[in-house]
Amino acid sequence: MEYDIASPTLSEQGSQRMAWAGRRMQVLATLRQRFTTEKPLEGRTIAACLHVTAETANLMLALRDAGARPILCASNPLSTQDDVAAALVAEGISVFAIRGEDSTSYYDHLNAALDLEPDVTMDDGADLATLLHTSRTDITPVGSTEETTTGVIRLKAMAQDGTLRLPVVAVNDSATKHLFDNRYGTGQSALDGIIRASNVLIAGLTMVVVGYGNCGRGVADRADGHGAKVVVVEVDPVRALMAAMDGYQVMTADAAAAVGDIFITVTGNKHVLRGRHFERMKDSAIISNAGHFDIELDLVALGGMSTEKRQVRNNLEEYILEDGRRILVAAEGRLVNLGAAEGHPADVMDMSFSNQALAAEWLIANEGKLDPGIYTLADEIDRHVATLKLEALGGALETLTPEQEAYLTGWQEGT
Numbered sequence: 001m002e003y004d005i006a007s008p009t010l011s012e013q014g015s016q017r018m019a020w021a022g023r024r025m026q027v028l029a030t031l032r033q034r035f036t037t038e039k040p041l042e043g044r045t046i047a048a049c050l051h052v053t054a055e056t057a058n059l060m061l062a063l064r065d066a067g068a069r070p071i072l073c074a075s076n077p078l079s080t081q082d083d084v085a086a087a088l089v090a091e092g093i094s095v096f097a098i099r100g101e102d103s104t105s106y107y108d109h110l111n112a113a114l115d116l117e118p119d120v121t122m123d124d125g126a127d128l129a130t131l132l133h134t135s136r137t138d139i140t141p142v143g144s145t146e147e148t149t150t151g152v153i154r155l156k157a158m159a160q161d162g163t164l165r166l167p168v169v170a171v172n173d174s175a176t177k178h179l180f181d182n183r184y185g186t187g188q189s190a191l192d193g194i195i196r197a198s199n200v201l202i203a204g205l206t207m208v209v210v211g212y213g214n215c216g217r218g219v220a221d222r223a224d225g226h227g228a229k230v231v232v233v234e235v236d237p238v239r240a241l242m243a244a245m246d247g248y249q250v251m252t253a254d255a256a257a258a259v260g261d262i263f264i265t266v267t268g269n270k271h272v273l274r275g276r277h278f279e280r281m282k283d284s285a286i287i288s289n290a291g292h293f294d295i296e297l298d299l300v301a302l303g304g305m306s307t308e309k310r311q312v313r314n315n316l317e318e319y320i321l322e323d324g325r326r327i328l329v330a331a332e333g334r335l336v337n338l339g340a341a342e343g344h345p346a347d348v349m350d351m352s353f354s355n356q357a358l359a360a361e362w363l364i365a366n367e368g369k370l371d372p373g374i375y376t377l378a379d380e381i382d383r384h385v386a387t388l389k390l391e392a393l394g395g396a397l398e399t400l401t402p403e404q405e406a407y408l409t410g411w412q413e414g415t
């Protein structure tokens with residue numbers, strides 16, 4: 001079996017963490033039972049470029065239960081949990097990922113996964129899909145799946161200009177993914193990352209959330225719960241108005257830069273905090289990012305404005321500006337929830353990864369019937385996943401009476 005990981009000796013700790021995560025992934029467990037008997041992915045190779053975490057490991061086991069040969073490489077050089085990588089290798093699953101690897105090693109690992117000629121590729125950020133459309137046109141999988149907002153945006157741009165040559169399931173577009181993973185998952189884990197990196201008391205500080213999409217809303221909500229004064233920066237008037245009516249101050253980035261103690265970007269956009277903002281920041285302001293790529297904070301500009309850079313804690317670097325002010329950067333500007341914490345809790349990845357597994361099953365079941373394009377999973381799948389998760393949380397659904405059903409589908413009854 002081929003693999004490239006930091007150290008196989010870490011497998012015991014990784015197995016423990018995988019097992020704990022597995023206990024909190026009840027929807028995936030239900031799916032695994034069906035997969036074990038039906039084997040919908042029998043004999044298929046699935047290459048997943050996802051964060052190498054305990055939750056992803058459980059998805060790999062589900063794919064194996066379905067009869068597939070899963071292969072895992074990292075979707076971010078800083079998010080790999082080396083112990084989990086070791087535990088998967090001990091399970092006989094090929095993993096190509098090492099925490100902190102450089103860009104060359106990162107892409108060597110993606111190519112190693114593609115060398116195994118996958119039938120389906122899974123992405124979190126469209127890096128495998130991009131290779132499949134540039135340097136690796138020698139491989140043509142049945143289809144691909146995409147986990148995150150930024151990846152879906154990239155793939156839609158490929159479809160728009162006619163470049164896309166594969167059917168792709170936008171898993172992010174399932175309601176049971178983006179309304180929960182992006183909001184509650186990022187909300188909790190991004191705060192966890194900032195706290196682990198800095199150990200500051202959030203209560204009483206001003207926290208600036210740049211971007212009020214699903215992720216930003218979750219982060220703002222959790223920061224508010226910790227007692228922060230939350231300021232939101234948005235470019236979309238509807239989202240900005242939502243933030244205002246949710247009770248937050250809405251400001252321009254310039255104005256927010258001067259008042260913030262902690263900043264977090266969650267836009268999927270480039271250089272949303274840059275030189276002009278760093279110039280206005282208070283001494284010891286902490287800046288972080290939870291958007292997909294490490295381009296939301298312009299750290300090149302910050303480096304250029306600084307006389308010195310030093311590590312002050314794990315995952316926290318201090319840049320000293322010419323006037324003596326210090327700006328602290330968490331997790332090198334990469335996803336703070338994965339770089340400085342453990343990523344989303346298993347409870348929410350349960351739904352995201354159940355959707356991933358169902359997307360792979362759907363692509364194989366529809367092999368040869370799908371044109372290149374972006375697809376979303378059917379509403380019934382969302383309803384099924386939500387029902388199972390609700391049951392796991394101890395909730396119960398009300399049902400419509402026949403009279404109510406008739407009322408909701410008719411038009412005759414009015415005032």
Ligand SMILES: NC(=O)c1ccc[n+]([C@@H]2O[C@H](COP(=O)([O-])OP(=O)(O)OC[C@H]3O[C@@H](n4cnc5c(N)ncnc54)[C@H](O)[C@@H]3O)[C@@H](O)[C@H]2O)c1
Pocket residue numbers: 148149150151178181182186210211212213214215216233234235236239266267268269272290291292293335336337344
């Ligand atoms: N950290 C994680 O684990 C995690 C999880 C899910 C998604 N993501 C990533 O987080 C990012 C945001 O995802 P989302 O689902 O919230 O996206 P979204 O599209 O729902 O929200 C992004 C928001 O940012 C705003 N925005 C864009 N440019 C801006 C700017 N210059 N200043 C202020 N606001 C700006 C947009 O108007 C939008 O409201 C994406 O890159 C996504 O891939 C990260």
